[in-house]
Amino acid sequence: MDFKNKIVLITGASSGIGRESAIEFAKHGANLILVARRQGKLDEIADELKKFNVTVLVYSCDVSKKDQVKQMSKAILEKFDSIDILVNNAGFAIYGSVIDLSIDEIESQMETNYFGMVYCIKNFLPSMLSKKSGHIVNVASVAASFGLPGIASYCASKFAMLGFSEGLKHELKNTGIGVTVVSPIMVRTNFFDHPSFEQMPRFSPTSLSSKTVAKAILRAANSPRLEIIIPSVVRGAVWMKNTFPYFINPIIGKSFKKQLDATKKN
Numbered sequence: 001m002d003f004k005n006k007i008v009l010i011t012g013a014s015s016g017i018g019r020e021s022a023i024e025f026a027k028h029g030a031n032l033i034l035v036a037r038r039q040g041k042l043d044e045i046a047d048e049l050k051k052f053n054v055t056v057l058v059y060s061c062d063v064s065k066k067d068q069v070k071q072m073s074k075a076i077l078e079k080f081d082s083i084d085i086l087v088n089n090a091g092f093a094i095y096g097s098v099i100d101l102s103i104d105e106i107e108s109q110m111e112t113n114y115f116g117m118v119y120c121i122k123n124f125l126p127s128m129l130s131k132k133s134g135h136i137v138n139v140a141s142v143a144a145s146f147g148l149p150g151i152a153s154y155c156a157s158k159f160a161m162l163g164f165s166e167g168l169k170h171e172l173k174n175t176g177i178g179v180t181v182v183s184p185i186m187v188r189t190n191f192f193d194h195p196s197f198e199q200m201p202r203f204s205p206t207s208l209s210s211k212t213v214a215k216a217i218l219r220a221a222n223s224p225r226l227e228i229i230i231p232s233v234v235r236g237a238v239w240m241k242n243t244f245p246y247f248i249n250p251i252i253g254k255s256f257k258k259q260l261d262a263t264k265k266n
């Protein structure tokens with residue numbers, strides 16, 4: 001897909017991967033709809049995108065609230081017949097063991113990361129189907145393939161996103177609408193500013209820049225694949241885990257559990 005003059009909606013566009021994706025799409029001439037809760041941050045990014053001579057609209061919306069998503073999509077679909085690319089990127093994590101997290105904290109991750117994506121898809125898919133074109137890009141994580149101690153509920157939300165995407169992709173075969181999940185390893189963004197990560201060591205040397213992930217999101221918007229894992233070498237680790245779970249799971253579990261125990265001691 002040539003992105004020139006296409007309409008791209010990005011959730012979680014006020015920071016990190018979403019912000020960088022907006023810049024990359026704008027460089028390719030796409031018009032953008034930026035969605036997140038912080039209007040001020042979205043306005044700053046819209047200002048920054050002026051130099052690319054593309055149309056940028058911003059909508060403050062909490063994607064975990066289905067009424068807000070309905071209102072936001074209604075406003076957008078009154079302006080445009082449909083959108084061409086929907087990037088479901090809004091998400092967050094709360095670090096901590098299941099015993100220590102409250103039910104509200106566990107639910108909140110599912111509400112934003114999983115249901116936020118569902119609400120956006122439910123509101124924009126009908127117009128994409130009428131137009132017989134479009135691409136849905138869902139930003140998951142390698143945490144969609146590994147259940148990790150300390151982020152069990154975050155992993156659950158990303159496993160759910162991957163499973164939903166796979167089922168939806170089958171349903172949409174031959175409709176002209178693609179579905180692709182982008183699953184990065186650790187990315188250097190504000191994601192880890194949540195107070196629950198305070199005791200965690202900062203970014204690992206292998207962590208990615210948000211620009212690398214943004215480029216993968218643009219590739220995903222043109223891809224027939226279900227999942228793009230970045231870096232691609234990590235596909236091997238996912239294959240190993242699925243093929244030799246009795247060997248791989250104890251190694252992964254031990255290393256992440258060690259980290260969880262260390263943060264509890266501090």
Ligand SMILES: NC(=O)c1ccc[n+]([C@@H]2O[C@H](COP(=O)([O-])OP(=O)(O)OC[C@H]3O[C@@H](n4cnc5c(N)ncnc54)[C@H](OP(=O)(O)O)[C@@H]3O)[C@@H](O)[C@H]2O)c1
Binds near residue numbers: 012039142
């Ligand atoms: N950083 C990583 O290591 C990493 C790795 C793999 C996958 N991911 C995934 O990448 C995505 C983007 O994360 P990031 O790393 O770029 O983190 P980030 O810099 O913290 O950005 C998160 C974005 O999501 C938005 N957001 C959060 N809750 C929202 C809600 N309820 N409604 C609307 N927008 C909401 C935030 O905007 P407002 O606060 O303004 O609403 C912000 O724009 C997430 O889905 C995350 O799970 C991140």
